[in-house]
Amino acid sequence: MGDNPPSSNLESAMQMLIKTFHKYSGKEGDKYTLSRGELKELLLEELGTYLGFRQACVLMYAVEKVMNDLDANNDGEVDFTEFIILMGALTVACNDFFLEGLN
Incomplete structure (x- = not known):
């Protein structure tokens, strides 16, 4: 039993x-x-490559717009559910971007 x-x-x-x-x-x-500052830091540090080199894929999601769109309960914070919605939307945008590049 021990090892997973x-x-x-x-x-x-x-x-x-x-x-x-x-x-x-x-x-x-x-x-x-996530506060606005934490969200901005996360996007820059964790998606820096995409922000720098895949602008068409990610830059359309500016932090203010993301915050306003995601913050469904208008508390000025992004909870985990709202964060997952962002990650899903970014993944779809990236998939669409890369699929266009294949055609």
Whole structure:
């Protein structure tokens, strides 16, 4: 019994989303939400390559717009559910961008 089987790629991706959210959410204010500053820092540090080199894919999501669009309950913070909606939207945008490049 002791050893757990290795995580699948998808399980690892889910774990990484959770860990990344909490890495930034605890820096100021509520430790379970992202402030504007925390969201900006997360986007720059964790998506820096895409922000720098894949502008068509990510830059359309400026922090203010993202905050306004995601903050469904208008509390000025992005909770984990709102964060996952952002990651899903960015993943779709990136997929569309890369598919266009293949045609």
